[in-house]
Amino acid sequence: MNVAIIGSGPAGSHLAHTLATAGARVRLYDMHRGAWEKPCGGGITAKALRQFGFLLEEKTAEFPRQAISEIEILSPRGRAVTFPLADAPFRIFSRTNLNGLLLARAQATGADFIPRRVTAFAPDGDGWRIEADGDIWRADFLVGADGCTSGTRRQLVGRLPDEDQAMCCGYYISAPGTPRAVVAFPKDFSGYVWAFPRPDHVSYGIINQCGEYPLPELWKELDRFVRWHLGGELPKDRVKYAARVPMLRKKSWKTNRVSGANWALVGDAAGFVDPITGEGIYYALQSAHLLGEALTRHAPATYDRLWRKEFEADLTEASRRLPKFYRGSMLGAPVIDRVLQLSGKHGGVVDIMSQALAGDVDYVTMKGRVLTSMLKPANWFGKKLEVRQIQSWAS
Numbered sequence: 001m002n003v004a005i006i007g008s009g010p011a012g013s014h015l016a017h018t019l020a021t022a023g024a025r026v027r028l029y030d031m032h033r034g035a036w037e038k039p040c041g042g043g044i045t046a047k048a049l050r051q052f053g054f055l056l057e058e059k060t061a062e063f064p065r066q067a068i069s070e071i072e073i074l075s076p077r078g079r080a081v082t083f084p085l086a087d088a089p090f091r092i093f094s095r096t097n098l099n100g101l102l103l104a105r106a107q108a109t110g111a112d113f114i115p116r117r118v119t120a121f122a123p124d125g126d127g128w129r130i131e132a133d134g135d136i137w138r139a140d141f142l143v144g145a146d147g148c149t150s151g152t153r154r155q156l157v158g159r160l161p162d163e164d165q166a167m168c169c170g171y172y173i174s175a176p177g178t179p180r181a182v183v184a185f186p187k188d189f190s191g192y193v194w195a196f197p198r199p200d201h202v203s204y205g206i207i208n209q210c211g212e213y214p215l216p217e218l219w220k221e222l223d224r225f226v227r228w229h230l231g232g233e234l235p236k237d238r239v240k241y242a243a244r245v246p247m248l249r250k251k252s253w254k255t256n257r258v259s260g261a262n263w264a265l266v267g268d269a270a271g272f273v274d275p276i277t278g279e280g281i282y283y284a285l286q287s288a289h290l291l292g293e294a295l296t297r298h299a300p301a302t303y304d305r306l307w308r309k310e311f312e313a314d315l316t317e318a319s320r321r322l323p324k325f326y327r328g329s330m331l332g333a334p335v336i337d338r339v340l341q342l343s344g345k346h347g348g349v350v351d352i353m354s355q356a357l358a359g360d361v362d363y364v365t366m367k368g369r370v371l372t373s374m375l376k377p378a379n380w381f382g383k384k385l386e387v388r389q390i391q392s393w394a395s
């Protein structure tokens with residue numbers, strides 16, 4: 001089978017590796033000449049590292065990544081708690097390194113990397129005619145792995161509406177790697193700000209549901225945070241970026257069509273991102289894995305069932321909880337404020353937060369798990385964390 005994959009991000013490269021290993025003839029197209037610094041935090045949770053163990057083990061010297069041992073969380077009211085991650089590895093990659101690692105794996109198994117933009121595709125018998133800057137190829141199966149603004153999606157099912165996307169902007173700032181990441185929640189804001197250290201620079205960024213605040217407001221909020229974090233002015237040599245990421249509303253999951261008889265979408269092109277955390281690398285790899293499984297069994301139609309069974313309910317529940325998480329209150333305070341305050345009083349809250357930071361929160365069963373953890377006598381005396389009050393960057 002000839003498979004054309006448009007996009008060599010995590011989803012496209014991982015799928016290319018899986019299919020080429022199974023003996024398919026794979027062409028992996030990207031408009032960039034190779035791995036590139038796609039705007040991203042590059043944070044990979046313990047859950048993702050467990051499932052895709054090669055990310056932790058392979059080519060660490062060639063494609064370095066930063067080990068993170070603690071994440072500091074700041075609330076809208078200036079509470080700060082540092083959560084240790086000792087038992088749950090968390091890594092931050094520059095995207096050039098992550099994409100490079102995945103592309104090298106795909107090429108090593110025989111996938112053909114074509115550094116060209118796919119400019120057109122059209123049905124051709126029971127397959128596709130793919131055109132990439134003048135180069136023509138015939139594929140039996142077409143995969144759109146071309147990210148949040150996917151042209152493949154636009155042509156086959158229509159673009160993701162703005163209401164199903166988040167806006168991000170940020171900076172890369174040179175600095176030596178440290179093992180501490182920071183995540184901060186501004187007041188009345190559906191999203192968050194981050195400082196994710198990598199081996200030789202920090203990825204700063206802000207994510208916000210599209211349409212809630214205009215882009216200049218996001219830059220202002222981010223600048224306040226970066227100045228606070230650096231304890232000084234913004235460096236002149238900072239590198240700016242802006243990009244979108246899927247953030248599907250609850251109602252959009254059911255109608256989200258991501259496959260047909262001889263085509264499929266994976267990763268961001270399919271809308272597969274946790275709407276609360278913005279975690280998308282895991283879902284890019286996982287959807288590639290599931291489509292790879294379906295195609296290897298010559299049963300492409302099963303892909304729809306596979307992804308829905310694997311994570312539709314969970315991500316739908318995340319979309320349902322999103323407004324309450326960011327803008328709701330708990331016992332009279334913003335949710336994240338209250339959670340941080342309780343981390344200083346109850347080991348059960350620390351336990352749940354540690355699971356969340358490891359990517360192990362299952363939104364469907366979360367309420368029950370929180371209650372069980374809160375009521376477990378061992379947790380009343382379990383590890384509590386220091387809650388500090390800081391001069392908030394947002395004030």
Ligand SMILES: Cc1cc2nc3c(=O)[nH]c(=O)nc-3n(C[C@H](O)[C@H](O)[C@H](O)COP(=O)(O)OP(=O)(O)OC[C@H]3O[C@@H](n4cnc5c(N)ncnc54)[C@H](O)[C@@H]3O)c2cc1C
Nearest residue numbers: 007009010011030031040041042043118147267268280281
């Ligand atoms: C600012 C920001 C921060 C983020 N931080 C995190 C994080 O810390 N952790 C996390 O898990 N997720 C994060 N995400 C989400 C994550 O970046 C995405 O979910 C992930 O990159 C999706 O992978 P993908 O392979 O589906 O798409 P992408 O990585 O977007 O790759 C798509 C590829 O398609 C190529 N392409 C597009 N059109 C064409 C064409 N016509 N022809 C050829 N090639 C084409 C592009 O060049 C690109 O290489 C973040 C996103 C943003 C925007």
